[in-house]
Amino acid sequence: MTLLPRHLAEAFSDQLARLVAIPSVGAEGRGQAETAEAVGEQLRGLGLDVELHPTAGAPVVFAERRVPGAPTVLFYNHYDVQPADPLELWDSDPFTLTERDGNLYGRGASDDKGQLVSRTIALRWLEERHGELPFGVVFAVEGEEEIGSPNMTAYVREQRERLAADVGFWEFGGVDAGDRPTLVCGLKGILSVDLTLRTAAHDLHSAYGPVIQNAAYRMGAAVASLRDENGRVLIDGFYDRVRPVSDAERRHIEAAPFEDDQVKAHVGVERFLGGATGSEYQRRLQLEPTLNVNGIHAGYGGPGMKTVLPASAMAKLDFRLVPDQDPHEVFTLLRAHLDRHGFGDVRAELGEEPEWPARVDPGDPFLRHAAAALEEVYGSPTVIVVSSGGSGPLHPFVETLGVPMAMLGISYPGGRVHSPNEHVRWRDVHRGTYATVRTLERWAGIGVV
Amino acid sequence: MTLLPRHLAEAFSDQLARLVAIPSVGAEGRGQAETAEAVGEQLRGLGLDVELHPTAGAPVVFAERRVPGAPTVLFYNHYDVQPADPLELWDSDPFTLTERDGNLYGRGASDDKGQLVSRTIALRWLEERHGELPFGVVFAVEGEEEIGSPNMTAYVREQRERLAADVGFWEFGGVDAGDRPTLVCGLKGILSVDLTLRTAAHDLHSAYGPVIQNAAYRMGAAVASLRDENGRVLIDGFYDRVRPVSDAERRHIEAAPFEDDQVKAHVGVERFLGGATGSEYQRRLQLEPTLNVNGIHAGYGGPGMKTVLPASAMAKLDFRLVPDQDPHEVFTLLRAHLDRHGFGDVRAELGEEPEWPARVDPGDPFLRHAAAALEEVYGSPTVIVVSSGGSGPLHPFVETLGVPMAMLGISYPGGRVHSPNEHVRWRDVHRGTYATVRTLERWAGIGVV
Numbered sequence: 001m002t003l004l005p006r007h008l009a010e011a012f013s014d015q016l017a018r019l020v021a022i023p024s025v026g027a028e029g030r031g032q033a034e035t036a037e038a039v040g041e042q043l044r045g046l047g048l049d050v051e052l053h054p055t056a057g058a059p060v061v062f063a064e065r066r067v068p069g070a071p072t073v074l075f076y077n078h079y080d081v082q083p084a085d086p087l088e089l090w091d092s093d094p095f096t097l098t099e100r101d102g103n104l105y106g107r108g109a110s111d112d113k114g115q116l117v118s119r120t121i122a123l124r125w126l127e128e129r130h131g132e133l134p135f136g137v138v139f140a141v142e143g144e145e146e147i148g149s150p151n152m153t154a155y156v157r158e159q160r161e162r163l164a165a166d167v168g169f170w171e172f173g174g175v176d177a178g179d180r181p182t183l184v185c186g187l188k189g190i191l192s193v194d195l196t197l198r199t200a201a202h203d204l205h206s207a208y209g210p211v212i213q214n215a216a217y218r219m220g221a222a223v224a225s226l227r228d229e230n231g232r233v234l235i236d237g238f239y240d241r242v243r244p245v246s247d248a249e250r251r252h253i254e255a256a257p258f259e260d261d262q263v264k265a266h267v268g269v270e271r272f273l274g275g276a277t278g279s280e281y282q283r284r285l286q287l288e289p290t291l292n293v294n295g296i297h298a299g300y301g302g303p304g305m306k307t308v309l310p311a312s313a314m315a316k317l318d319f320r321l322v323p324d325q326d327p328h329e330v331f332t333l334l335r336a337h338l339d340r341h342g343f344g345d346v347r348a349e350l351g352e353e354p355e356w357p358a359r360v361d362p363g364d365p366f367l368r369h370a371a372a373a374l375e376e377v378y379g380s381p382t383v384i385v386v387s388s389g390g391s392g393p394l395h396p397f398v399e400t401l402g403v404p405m406a407m408l409g410i411s412y413p414g415g416r417v418h419s420p421n422e423h424v425r426w427r428d429v430h431r432g433t434y435a436t437v438r439t440l441e442r443w444a445g446i447g448v449v
Numbered sequence: 450m451t452l453l454p455r456h457l458a459e460a461f462s463d464q465l466a467r468l469v470a471i472p473s474v475g476a477e478g479r480g481q482a483e484t485a486e487a488v489g490e491q492l493r494g495l496g497l498d499v500e501l502h503p504t505a506g507a508p509v510v511f512a513e514r515r516v517p518g519a520p521t522v523l524f525y526n527h528y529d530v531q532p533a534d535p536l537e538l539w540d541s542d543p544f545t546l547t548e549r550d551g552n553l554y555g556r557g558a559s560d561d562k563g564q565l566v567s568r569t570i571a572l573r574w575l576e577e578r579h580g581e582l583p584f585g586v587v588f589a590v591e592g593e594e595e596i597g598s599p600n601m602t603a604y605v606r607e608q609r610e611r612l613a614a615d616v617g618f619w620e621f622g623g624v625d626a627g628d629r630p631t632l633v634c635g636l637k638g639i640l641s642v643d644l645t646l647r648t649a650a651h652d653l654h655s656a657y658g659p660v661i662q663n664a665a666y667r668m669g670a671a672v673a674s675l676r677d678e679n680g681r682v683l684i685d686g687f688y689d690r691v692r693p694v695s696d697a698e699r700r701h702i703e704a705a706p707f708e709d710d711q712v713k714a715h716v717g718v719e720r721f722l723g724g725a726t727g728s729e730y731q732r733r734l735q736l737e738p739t740l741n742v743n744g745i746h747a748g749y750g751g752p753g754m755k756t757v758l759p760a761s762a763m764a765k766l767d768f769r770l771v772p773d774q775d776p777h778e779v780f781t782l783l784r785a786h787l788d789r790h791g792f793g794d795v796r797a798e799l800g801e802e803p804e805w806p807a808r809v810d811p812g813d814p815f816l817r818h819a820a821a822a823l824e825e826v827y828g829s830p831t832v833i834v835v836s837s838g839g840s841g842p843l844h845p846f847v848e849t850l851g852v853p854m855a856m857l858g859i860s861y862p863g864g865r866v867h868s869p870n871e872h873v874r875w876r877d878v879h880r881g882t883y884a885t886v887r888t889l890e891r892w893a894g895i896g897v898v
Contacts, residue, residue, distance in 0.1 A: 148754070188656075192754040201717025206767050207637075207838030209739035210680060211712075211721045211730055216742035216764070217676060220669035227666060229791060231659060263660075268650025268760075272660045284659035292655040293665035294757050295748030300765055305597065305641040305800045307767050307840075308743050311717075315665070316749060318655050318756055342678060351754045389656030391756075 001427070002377070002434050004121065005128070012121045012429060013104060015042055017097035019079065019113040020106040026080030026146040032058040035079045039116070039141050046123055048137060053159065055151040058143030062162065065137050072136035073440060074165035074403055076393075077116040078145035081108040082418045089420035103423040110424045111417040112171045115409045116141060118429060119169060122436035129437075130446050138165055145171070148190075149393040150353040156396035165403050167366040167443060169436065170394065173409030174428060176383055177259055181374035181435065184407035185367060186359030186387030187394040188289070189321035191330055192351030195222065199345075200311035203299070208309050216298035219313035222343045223293055226317075226334075230274035231284075233291050233319075235337040238330065243323045245287060248363055252384040256282040286387045289325055289357075292318045316351070320391065327354030356395035359387055360404045366443055370406040373438035377431055408435055450876070451826070451883050453570065454577070461570045461878060462553060464491050466546035468528065468562040469555035475529030475595040481507040484528045488565070488590050495572055497586060502608065504600040507592030511611065514586050521585035522889060523614035523852055525842075526565040527594035530557040531867045538869035552872040559873045560866040561620045564858045565590060567878060568618060571885035578886075579895050587614055594620070597639075597801040598842040605845035614852050616815040616892060618885065619843065622858030623877060625832055627706055630823035630884065633856035634816060635808030635836030636843040637738070638770035640779055641800030644671065648794075649760035652748070657758050665747035668762035671792045672742055675766075675783075679723035680733075682740050682768075684786040687779065692772045694736060697812055701833040705731040735836045738774055738806075741767045765800070769840065776803030805844035808836055809853045815892055819855040822887035826880055857884055 004012065019042075024035035036059050040050040043063035053060040058080065066072065084094035084107045092098040094107040108114065119139075126133055140163060142152055156163060176182050199213040227233050245253075258278045264270065276284050294317065299310030319330055331350060338346050360367060362384045374382040388407075397403050410432030416422045441447025453461065468491075473484035485508050489499040492512035501508040507529065515521060533543035533556045541547040543556040557563065568588075575582055589612060591601055605612060625631050648662040676682050694702075707727045713719065725733050743766065748759030768779055780799060787795050809816060811833045823831040837856075846852050859881030865871045890896025 190756070192756075199718070201715075204716060205839070206741040206743060207769065207840075208716070208734070209741040209767075209769055210733035210737040210838065211725055212716060212718060213680075213722055214742050216745045217672055218678075220671075220742065220745055220764075221673035221678070222669075223666055224670035224673040229667075229670070231662075266650075267653060267657070267661060269648070269661060273662055276660055281660055285657070288659040290658035292658040292756070292758055293663050293669065293748065294655060294755055295750045295759065296665045296669055296762075297746050297750040299742065299744030301744045301746040301763065305765065305767065306743055307639070307641075307741070309741055310744065313745075314750065315669075316754065318658075318754065320656065320658055389659065390654070391656075 001430060003430050004125070004433060008121050008125055011124070012117055013097065013099070015117045015120065016104065016109065016114055019117065020097040020108050021095055023084070023095050024080050024143065025083050026058070026144050027083055032080065032143045036061050036143060039079050042120055043139055046120055048139065053155070055155050057151045060143070060155055061139065061141040062159070063139040064162070067134065067136045070135050071166035072138055072164065074138045074140065074163060074168035074397070075119050076168060076397060076405070077119065077139070077141045077171045078112045078143065079116065079141050080143045080146050081111070081113070082146050086420060091421055102426050104426070105421060105423040107422055109422050110411045110415045111422065112145065114424045115171055115411070118410045118433045119436060122433050125433070125437050126440060134446060135444050138163060145392065148352040149355065152393040153396045156400050160400060163401055165401065168397060168403040168405040170405045170407040172411060173407040174411030174432060176257065177262055177413045178257055180257065180380055180383045181378040181408065182383045182385050183367065183371050183374060184385040184388050185362045187357065187390060187392045188387060189325060189327055189355050189357035189395070190391035191319040191321060191327035191354045193317045193331065193334065194349045194351055195219065195315040195317065196347045197222070197313045197345060198311060203311045204309040206307040206309045212309060214309055215313040216310045219296060219298055219315055219346070222338065222346045223296060223315050225341050225343070226337070227291050231290060233289070235333050237333045238289070241324045241326065242289060249386045252362060252386050253282050253286060254279045256383060256385065285389045286385060287322060289322045290320045292320070294318055320389065321357045322387065323357045323359055325357060327356060355391050355393055356399070358395035358398040360398055362386065364404040366404045367406055369442040370408055370439045373442055374408060374435050377435045377438055406439065408432065408439070450879060452879050453574065453882060457570050457574055460573070461566055462546065462548070464566045464569065465553065465558065465563055468566065469546040469557050470544055472533070472544050473529050473592065474532050475507070475593050476532055481529065481592045485510050485592060488528050491569055492588055495569055497588065502604070504604050506600045509592070509604055510588065510590040511608070512588040513611070516583065516585045519584050520615035521587055521613065523587045523589065523612060523617035523846070524568050525617060525846060525854070526568065526588070526590045526620045527561045527592065528565065528590050529592045529595050530560070530562070531595050535869060540870055551875050553875070554870055554872040556871055558871050559860045559864045560871065561594065563873045564620055564860070567859045567882045568885060571882050574882070574886050575889060583895060584893050587612060594841065598804065599802040601842040602802070602845045605849050609849055612850055614850065617846060617852040617854040619854045619856040621860060622856040623860030623881060625706065626708055626711055626862045629706065629829055629832045630827040630857065631832045631834050632816060632820050632823060633834040633837050634811045636806065636839060636841045637836060638774065638776055638804050638806035638844070639840035640768040640770060640776035640803045642766045642780065642783065643798045643800055644668065644764040644766065645796045646671070646762045646794060647760060652760045653758040655756040655758045661758060663758055664762040665759045668745060668747055668764055668795070671787065671795045672745060672764050674790050674792070675786070676740050680739060682738070684782050686782045687738070690773045690775065691738060698835045701811060701835050702731050702735060703728045705832060705834065734838045735834060736771060738771045739769045741769070743767055769838065770806045771836065772806045772808055774806060776805065804840050804842055805848070807844035807847040809847055811835065813853040815853045816855055818891040819857055819888045822891055823857060823884050826884045826887055855888065857881065857888070
């Protein structure tokens with residue numbers, strides 16, 4: 001395993017400690033300006049020109065060093081983190097980077113301050129290996145990823161010329177549960193919707209049951225009408241724009257390791273939706289659009305009985321979308337479905353700003369460099385993940401800017417991202433950072449290929 | 450209007466004030482022994498022999514004075530009350546009987562301490578009018594009506610010989626929204642059921658949506674499978690034992706005042722279930738068994754979005770049953786329905802002790818005396834309510850003891866029973882108490898008929 005030189009390992013933990021110490025919790029709007037300044041300082045330390053770009057929310061740290069006539073690599077990262085609570089479940093202070101058992105603990109140690117610092121250390125390492133780099137560098141580090149990147153699509157559209165690049169690295173990546181290097185090539189879109197319903201002016205005694213509509217039943221029926229038992233969405237037109245799976249994608253899906261039994265044990269289920277196993281499990285997870293009910297609430301939920309007839313109900317939905325579904329069109333289809341099925345009185349409102357689905361072709365030359373670099377660094381074949389089941393603002397980079405974005409990095413599935421005791425393993429810092437280095441060397445033709 | 454003699458009106462408010470002052474909230478298990486003692490004292494004041502009968506819960510105040518060879522009238526009442534909160538919505542202390550604008554305010558002023566004291570004052574009044582009464586008297590005053598009378602069925606079965614009687618008065622009754630006297634002849638049964646469901650060991654990120662079952666969706670689907678949009682219950686066999694409506698019942702239903710528009714305005718609906726209007730509204734309310742969803746809860750319900758895949762869900766149901774449905778059989782049918790519809794993993798548990806439905810034939814001679822007495826006292830035709838939409842332990846008295854129970858009394862729909870500022874109007878105390886007197890005089894043949 002190729003290790004970071006000692007001074008760069010120290011620089012990694014110093015820089016990360018500095019960023020972790022600022023509690024930049026996006027959901028609480030805390031510490032954003034201060035973290036943006038600290039990130040800017042670290043990027044200036046690389047010799048980049050740094051600007052803080054205001055948005056409707058938290059500022060984006062923009063940094064660049066162009067090389068005339070040479071291609072440019074773009075790095076997308078974020079400096080905000082998830083809330084740290086429940087605090088009592090942390091073994092050390094979440095905002096003090098703490099080394100223990102070969103790991104570095106702290107909120108953001110992995111997601112995404114650790115990944116960000118890994119990229120800057122990779123650039124320093126490259127310069128130490130090759131001197132002045134034969135390509136330009138651009139960073140866009142936002143402060144609202146953990147609340148759904150509500151301003152990123154507009155930001156990228158507005159700054160498309162400043163952000164122009166040839167290849168890029170997405171903010172996350174790492175190994176899978178089998179310690180195999182992964183290269184993720186896509187993210188699903190997300191559409192969140194709040195459903196609300198009122199059937200009467202106020203809750204009633206349930207003796208009125210035979211004559212007054214029941215909001216709890218009715219919201220249950222509305223939600224039940226949207227999908228079937230196997231997860232198939234029953235909204236007319238929902239699947240119309242789903243891009244057919246290519247042969248290459250199918251091959252990657254079929255080559256993906258089967259993690260069924262591990263997931264079943266971890267999650268405590270005996271069967272996946274639709275009885276999916278093996279590559280069908282992977283196909284669903286990576287390529288199926290889906291409808292989740294995040295919550296449904298109406299009426300009484302306490303101990304004992306309460307003979308109440310609820311007059312109002314709510315449900316929260318998220319749709320995970322795949323190319324080329326359009327979140328706004330899906331919202332329109334949902335409204336039409338509710339109207340057609342007699343739920344005209346169920347109000348549907350857009351939740352957070354939707355995100356569009358996006359994928360990069362695993363056959364893209366830059367992704368092939370990345371896959372080869374991962375295999376070389378980790379000593380085992382790269383797992384090509386056609387798409388994550390998760391979502392994020394990949395679409396503006398891939399579609400608006402036309403940049404093939406690689407997703408690889410320093411995380412592992414046990415790293416407790418978003419949870420107490422978030423951490424990275426030193427071994428993943430070494431390997432993941434080196435994989436970034438080797439990907440860029442292969443792409444730029446400056447290292448041994 | 451025939452008024453209570455002044456000293457009896459004073460006795461009414463003195464006795465009621467004494468009982469209201471004890472906060473006998475059944476749900477909190479407070480003040481039950483003390484209230485039972487106070488009730489016993491008031492019944493002893495009528496010359497009855499009083500015993501406190503223990504049950505698995507609060508004691509029953511049993512009182513009797515038999516007259517050898519003569520028939521007996523039974524009074525069923527309860528001394529427990531609903532909680533008083535929210536306290537800040539009361540205009541006077543809930544546990545201090547307060548006279549204001551011709552009304553008496555306090556928790557239990559109507560339900561059921563007021564009704565109980567009205568019965569005892571009616572008996573004193575009868576003795577003052579006729580001397581020694583030519584019939585026996587039995588009281589059974591329980592302390593758990595507001596929590597569903599979990600011990601009343603067993604109590605009546607055990608004490609069936611001590612409680613033997615020829616006619617009886619149920620604990621409630623009064624005028625309707627049009628100030629017409631009502632005689633209620635039946636109560637629905639009630640079966641409460643808790644549904645719970647677990648689809649995975651813990652909540653997951655909703656990226657797992659395509660492969661892991663969603664508990665919120667699934668509970669919605671389970672609930673939606675149980676009834677249709679018009680309130681028709683879809684459980685096989687649910688209606689099999691429903692007793693056909695008799696011609697007499699149909700006539701009473703058709704004669705019932707149409708309160709549709711008032712209810713629509715009060716409740717804030719434009720349409721009743723199934724489009725019911727007029728006598729169909731009354732038929733549904735009085736005679737239809739129904740399924741209520743008291744609550745459904747799963748997953749996230751707070752502001753904003755949370756991309757969670759809920760692993761557990763719950764719903765609370767109450768079934769309102771009519772003769773001759775059997776709550777335990779309905780519970781078995783529900784289980785079979787869930788199993789047959791693929792919801793074998795939805796756990797169903799009995800909630801509170803079920804109550805059986807019961808009705809008294811409005812043509813029963815005692816009820817005809819009561820109807821005639823009400824018409825005489827109120828000066829308008831008696832509204833015969835074949836059954837209330839509500840529930841209560843009528844079945845043990847009607848079916849186990851075989852006693853025709855009349856439901857008439859001193860309440861009115863504006864009396865805020867179970868709510869802040871519960872009260873009775875003095876005019877209803879006068880009229881309702883006198884109606885009890887005249888019913889017994891007509892039945893016993895001791896007054897002017």
